[in-house]
Amino acid sequence: MKILFIAKSLIKNKKSFIRDFEHTKRSFTAIGWVIDLWETNYARHAVELARKAVEENYSHVISVGGDGTLSEVVNGLLENNVSTLPVLGLLPYGTANDFAKTCGAKKSVEGILNAIREKKWKKIDIGK
Numbered sequence: 001m002k003i004l005f006i007a008k009s010l011i012k013n014k015k016s017f018i019r020d021f022e023h024t025k026r027s028f029t030a031i032g033w034v035i036d037l038w039e040t041n042y043a044r045h046a047v048e049l050a051r052k053a054v055e056e057n058y059s060h061v062i063s064v065g066g067d068g069t070l071s072e073v074v075n076g077l078l079e080n081n082v083s084t085l086p087v088l089g090l091l092p093y094g095t096a097n098d099f100a101k102t103c104g105a106k107k108s109v110e111g112i113l114n115a116i117r118e119k120k121w122k123k124i125d126i127g128k
Contacts, residue, residue, distance in 0.1 A: 001033040001116065004058040004086075005109075006049045006073055008065035009039045011093035017064065017109075024109040035113075040069070050076025053086060060116055062089040066096060074126065087121060 011017060025035045036058075038049050046063070050073045053061045063073040070090055077085050089112050090103070103124065115121060 001028075001035075001060065002058050003033060003035045003060040003062065003113070003116065004049075004053045004056075005035070005037045005062045005064050005091070006046050006053070006069070007037060007039050008046070008069045008093070009041060011065050013093065017091075017093055020109045024113060027110075028113050033113075040072075044072060046072035047076035047079070050074075051079050053077070054080040054082060058086050060089060061086045062091055062112055064091045064093050066092065078126070087116070089116070089121070 005021065007017070021037060028035055038053075040046050040049065046065075046069055050061060054077060061073060061077065063070045074088065077088065091109065091112055092107060103122065
């Protein structure tokens with residue numbers, strides 16, 4: 001598995017997220033997974049990072065933030081002209097997190113990685 005977390009640099013509870021990420025990452029890298037964290041630095045940076053994630057063959061891309069970050073990541077993924085895109089995940093660290101509440105997104109790094117290991121995800125139509 002090659003998994004990328006794309007995090008908005010100004011997420012709420014950032015220290016808590018980083019601590020959770022680093023702790024959980026150790027467990028999964030011990031079994032051979034590659035797990036990276038890229039942070040955004042400016043508006044629409046998540047679009048570029050998601051596009052690059054496809055180019056670098058990540059199997060899963062996790063958006064860390066709110067609805068806006070998720071929108072940027074989705075758009076970045078869809079800008080690639082490839083037949084297979086990474087599985088998209090969402091870790092809600094935004095203000096309202098409307099989409100995360102609607103779809104029942106996991107609320108921890110460990111929860112997301114366990115769902116990936118167990119292949120527990122939902123297909124959602126993006127409306128294309």
